[in-house]
Amino acid sequence: MKLLIINGPNLNMLSKRSQEHYGELTLKQLNNQVRRYAKDRGISCQFYQSSYEGDIINKLEHAKVNGIILNAGALSHYSYAIRDCIECIDIPVVEVHLSDINAREDFRKVRVFDGVVAQLYSGGKQESYFRAVDYYKELFK
Numbered sequence: 142m143k144l145l146i147i148n149g150p151n152l153n154m155l156s157k158r159s160q161e162h163y164g165e166l167t168l169k170q171l172n173n174q175v176r177r178y179a180k181d182r183g184i185s186c187q188f189y190q191s192s193y194e195g196d197i198i199n200k201l202e203h204a205k206v207n208g209i210i211l212n213a214g215a216l217s218h219y220s221y222a223i224r225d226c227i228e229c230i231d232i233p234v235v236e237v238h239l240s241d242i243n244a245r246e247d248f249r250k251v252r253v254f255d256g257v258v259a260q261l262y263s264g265g266k267q268e269s270y271f272r273a274v275d276y277y278k279e280l281f282k
């Protein structure tokens with residue numbers, strides 16, 4: 142099984158952003174932890190980061206994997222274009238967030254991917270990504 146992990150705007154700045162919300166890991170360290178966690182479960186991972194909505198849409202549209210884990214950052218709260226894209230591709234998408242989006246500012250409680258993603262994991266820092274890997278492990282067992 143192969144998964145694509147997409148991280149959106151400002152997630153390349155992890156470790157320089159609020160550590161209270163996002164933890165201490167750099168994106169590279171986070172990706173390495175996710176890669177190891179998935180590998181131990183027989184799953185291989187590709188990683189992609191972009192701060193551009195259109196690039197994320199292109200990546201989603203051309204993905205050739207069994208499942209996608211998406212942390213679209215702030216785009217999760219307002220990108221109807223990414224929502225439409227998720228709706229029209231045939232690959233399941235699991236939405237993840239490092240921080241608990243329901244325990245922060247009101248604008249972060251708005252989830253425009255609700256209804257088109259297969260699952261949401263929020264607030265567990267790197268554990269949110271691990272839970273998404275577990276979701277696919279169970280889905281494709």
Ligand code: DQA
Pocket residue numbers: 150151152212213214215216217237238239240241242249
């Ligand atoms: C985030 C939460 C978003 O509200 C924020 O804009 C991010 C990161 C998270 O992983 O907790 O950039 O997606």
